[in-house]
Amino acid sequence: KNGMIRVVQQSLLGSILSNMLLVLGCAFFTGGIVHYEKVQVFDKAPAVVNSGLLLMAVMGILFPAVLHFTHSEVHFGKSELALSRFSSCIMLIAYASYLFFQLRSHHNNYSSLEEEGDGNENPDEEEECELTKWEAIGWLAILTAWVSILSGYLVDAIEGASESWNIPVAFISVILLPIVGNAAEHASAIMFAMKDKLDITLGVAIGSSTQISMFVIPFCVVVGWCMGKPMDLNFQLFETATLFITVLVVAFMSQDGTSNYFKGLMLILCYLIVAASFFVHMDPKNSKNSEGE
Template structure:
């Protein structure tokens, strides 16, 4: 039923998006059409990566899901950087970290916990990811903020570029560690669950759908960025709220949906890999890449977040580490993570 709804939304939304942008419809109407179209396209990206996850296994499947889910956010952010909206980009990165760690993980734990009293996932991966989360958010994001207080804009940008290169190098090393040198070394009891079902689509069909959906998302995302200013004025929203909540939820719709499906099927290794793996990819790859890409545009983006953004991300990281480090989850832990997300959402709305 849900698949049919998303199919209808896609076949109506894409032509409407093209017509609306050519005929210059009001920005608020276009904003809603673009957001719904991206979510519908993201469902196809989610189903394609789910098929690839069944074929490739939990780690590679989770990585693929996070990568293509984050591709939407990366595309939106590049167009926003081109438009000079560095504040929206930094806010959307914050929103992705909060959304993945608190909303996606929280909903996965909650929905899976309703069906199963106790769910388990790879404790070794959880502990490995905890160290990387601490490094990416509490070291790499906090350092530029603290040091920039005594630096010029040029020096802050140079520091950001240096940190970005180190983050990308460490992220690639982490992938090499998990997928090559230590693949299969740290196994959990639930690691064998991935191959129980047949993939919905064949490998080739999934890749083709993934490619087409990504191209469509790129087109709609570019138009979505141009509506931000007018929508902010109409609804009285700040750029910070649009970035942290709206762009982050729309941009990560694909992985949100996939993680919940896997949690409901008691495939927590993949669900957790999507939620936490996606956060690591945002913090250690997408954010640094955007800093480097911004050097090509008129307005460069240093890796300096506002104090509320940093505190919110640090709190989310500490909370998910404490909750997930035992390799088990239940519905109450999920509810706790979602409550934290709602509290932060209210704060950013009122800020």
């Protein structure tokens, strides 16, 4: 709404990077330490599907950036935006199809996985629900409203904080904000990994990244379109390359369906490299400044 397109793009990108590298890395690391004498396993099928969706998101984000930086647009400044809006609609269709695939047409695959996981445990040791469905919905509604109020203060404070701390806005948007924002995912992913429930851990970490890349980002483009704001999928080459490499690293880490503390350590170290990169990174000449020009 305030035309701070780059802050929106970088904070969403940071959430993806944080979930895939830091959250998943810490979960693998702590789970591997707690269950040091055994190999933790998870189902590969959902991980492969999520990796495919993440690569599709990279494709949707990559082409507008390449189109912009190669100056090969048919209508300069317009083709890039039009491509972003078209790709966003396609990505939303793909995400809706993924939900139908997961919850309806292939629901038995996921439910059988849960039954196998529960079969290894004592059936008498069932966890009690701490919240009813409507209590959970109520708390989500209250917290969502509260976060939306805090977001208004955040938008007003981020540029001043960058100047006073002498820290790039990109570092605050991509690294600091997502670490705080993903605190709930971080805690729950580690907790489930320590309980040897890695399928839920991957659902929290990689599933959240899939939701952001295939739903939240294209949805923001569509909302910006409705508001007359030039929100697009051109995340600049530096950010797009970072996302592409991150997706590849996580896809390779999860392809064998096992996890250990060393894999988690590698993901955490990769995130430190990403954080250091954004600390010394400065946006190129801003075509999308605070006025949305």
